[in-house]
Amino acid sequence: MPIYDQGYESYTGARTSRRRRWIPLMREEILPYTKKRIFILLIALTLLPWVIMGIGPTFLRTQMGNEYWPSSMNSQLPPMDEKLIARILTNPWTILMLVIISVWVGSGLIARDRKERTMEVFLGRALGPAQYIWSKGAALGVFLLGITLIPLIIVLIFQVGLTGNVSFLWHHIRILWGTLLYSIGGFGALILFILALSALGENPRVAGLILVLILFFGLSVSKILWFNTHKPIVWIFSPIGELQALACHCLGVSTEYPISILHSVTFFGVMALLSLTILSLRFYRREILR
Amino acid sequence: MQNVLSAQDVSVYYGKTKALKEVTFDISDNTVGLLGPNGAGKTTLIKALLNLVPPSSGHFLFKGENTSNLGAALREKIGYVPEKEGLRSGMTGVGWVAFLGEISGLPRRPAIERAHDVLQYVGLGESRYREVQTYSTGMQQRLKLAAALVHDPELVLLDEPTAGMDPGGRQEMLDLCQDLAKQGKTILLSTHILKDVEAICTQVIILHQGEVLSHLGIEDWSRSESRHYLVQWHGERELLFHALEDHGWGVNPSENGLLRVVIPPGKGLKDLFSLAGGLDGTIHRLVHERTTLEEVFLQALRKGT
Known part of the structure; x- marks a missing residue:
């Protein structure tokens, strides 16, 4: 019996718009992680500060009886405001998790496709380089937004639900747009930077290692240089410090770093532009496939 | 097309x-x-x-x-x-x-x-x-x-x-x-x-x-190649050689005493046998010669270099 006994049949069904071809690629970058228990645990751990610092105080204030939680102790709890959200976004735990997830997911996004030679399979289909890069960035973006914007929205829902005070949202609208701005500006630039780094090599581990060195040790380098020089420019070695400062600027609270808003904007703008240039050079005339 | x-x-x-x-x-x-x-x-x-x-x-x-x-x-x-x-x-x-x-x-x-x-x-x-x-x-x-x-x-x-x-x-x-x-x-x-x-x-x-x-x-190449034959002649080889040449057939002596014959367009094996029939000798063996793609490939490479 010939192996093509079934016979070849042509496809006559519908086809999707070319603009939507990046969606399956993004989905296939996300799905494998949802099947890894350790990764799900990591995401759950990332949400701890949101639960403890975000929902906890409101819960204690509103849901516990006076015998368990006297109202006199309420003053010792931080109020829900921009300052509290900035503390959650910039606390070392959240940053540590952010770095781990960025390195885990981001380092192999492009490098892995080069290693497995699947990039030429994707680009050999009706998918342009811009859509390819966008799909990879969107996959990482989903995870990064999953540990900032989504928990923030859940915290706000709890806040309004537990207190019954809808006007809170109006009075603290900066929490929403500030976090959104921080996510788009800071994470957007960080994602482009990670993609550019991933596009430079074929080995995801090397890309991951470089990323760890930059993200973890950059802060120490900047701190050492700052104590010796007291020049704000030295913070450019620390994307983490810059991210923390940007979060504070976006939420309108003071930052522990001597980084001005202009410095932050310039840093992330230059980072995004530089990364885009690297990506363009790598994908221009498909140099990355050689 | x-x-x-x-x-x-x-x-x-x-x-x-x-x-x-x-x-x-x-x-x-x-x-x-x-x-x-x-x-x-x-x-x-x-x-x-x-x-x-x-x-x-x-x-x-x-x-x-x-x-x-x-x-x-x-x-x-x-x-x-x-x-x-x-x-x-x-x-x-x-x-x-x-x-x-x-x-x-x-x-x-x-x-x-x-x-x-x-x-x-x-x-x-x-x-x-x-x-x-x-x-x-x-x-x-x-x-x-x-x-x-x-x-x-x-x-x-x-x-x-x-x-x-x-x-x-x-x-x-x-x-x-x-x-x-x-x-x-x-x-x-x-x-x-x-x-x-x-x-x-x-x-x-x-x-x-x-x-x-x-x-x-x-297909084109195979068709043209299909007109090449190797002939083993039982008799004096020059006799067949000259007879074919006189009638305008492509003929070359090959190794092992064989003759490489190219049948001209419009002629066939029948004509070869009738021509040979009038001579003193017999066709002992007739081999249809096909050039393999490998030969064509190597020929092309030799030309290219």
């Missing part, structure tokens, strides 16, 4: 190295072999067509349209079977094919259905739920073919599809290519295995050091 694919002065540079040198050809048949030794530029030519390596000069025409104007629309009509790897570990065979179907424009559900169909077609129906890294080389090649067919392309580019396959698997792959050609698909088979080309192709492009050395249709 309209040309399915044409290349017009296509050149590709890798840095200062010219990988393709003003390559020009027209493909009208539906099974075309791209033949050449390693490093001849076969893979570069395929990648240039897919715009994975943009040509430095020249252009391709697909059904008369300039491919640089078609962009993604062109790649919707092309299925590509890469030579090396090109599979994502951790995914099942059906998952991988359906995923590529979606990227090529099929909605999710039809992509899954179609993936099952094409996997069945290439003979991987029973192993479709296995993860791709567990597939043998032959199965991986078939999986790549299924992935290339999932969006029902008009042109299928196969880069060394039988590399590393056992004889049985190789034959099955060639059978599939032949069947696809019958379905109206244009097959461009890039290989350095002459027998593969000989087995299924009706047109051959011989590439060497980035240049097209020869472009021939196997």
Whole structure:
């Protein structure tokens, strides 16, 4: 019996718009992680500060009886405001998790496709380089937004639900747009930077290692240089410090770093532009496939 | 017949190295072999067509349209079977094919259905739920073919599809290519295995050091070669030699006392026998001489160098 006994049949069904071809690629970058228990645990751990610092105080204030939680102790709890959200976004735990997830997911996004030679399979289909890069960035973006914007929205829902005070949202609208701005500006630039780094090599581990060195040790380098020089420019070695400062600027609270808003904007703008240039050079005339 | 694919002065540079040198050809048949030794530029030519390596000069025409104007629309009509790897570990065979179907424009559900169909077609129906890294080389090649067919392309580019396959698997792959050609698909088979080309192709492009050395249709070439015969003559060899020469036949003495005879157009074996019948001697043995593709290939390479 010939192996093509079934016979070849042509496809006559519908086809999707070319603009939507990046969606399956993004989905296939996300799905494998949802099947890894350790990764799900990591995401759950990332949400701890949101639960403890975000929902906890409101819960204690509103849901516990006076015998368990006297109202006199309420003053010792931080109020829900921009300052509290900035503390959650910039606390070392959240940053540590952010770095781990960025390195885990981001380092192999492009490098892995080069290693497995699947990039030429994707680009050999009706998918342009811009859509390819966008799909990879969107996959990482989903995870990064999953540990900032989504928990923030859940915290706000709890806040309004537990207190019954809808006007809170109006009075603290900066929490929403500030976090959104921080996510788009800071994470957007960080994602482009990670993609550019991933596009430079074929080995995801090397890309991951470089990323760890930059993200973890950059802060120490900047701190050492700052104590010796007291020049704000030295913070450019620390994307983490810059991210923390940007979060504070976006939420309108003071930052522990001597980084001005202009410095932050310039840093992330230059980072995004530089990364885009690297990506363009790598994908221009498909140099990355050689 | 309209040309399915044409290349017009296509050149590709890798840095200062010219990988393709003003390559020009027209493909009208539906099974075309791209033949050449390693490093001849076969893979570069395929990648240039897919715009994975943009040509430095020249252009391709697909059904008369300039491919640089078609962009993604062109790649919707092309299925590509890469030579090396090109599979994502951790995914099942059906998952991988359906995923590529979606990227090529099929909605999710039809992509899954179609993936099952094409996997069945290439003979991987029973192993479709296995993860791709567990597939043998032959199965991986078939999986790549299924992935290339999932969006029902008009042109299928196969880069060394039988590399590393056992004889049985190789034959099955060639059978599939032949069947696809019958379905109206244009097959461009890039290989350095002459027998593969000989087995299924009706047109051959011989590439060497980035240049097209020869472009021939196997049928035309076979027909002209079929007029060559080796004759063993029982009698005085010169007698037959001069008799044939006098009648304008192409004749050359060959090794082992044989004569190589080329039957002129309009004449046949009957004429050879009647001519020989009038001489003192008999035709003892008659061998139909066929030049193999290998000889043509080597001849072209010698000319090229």
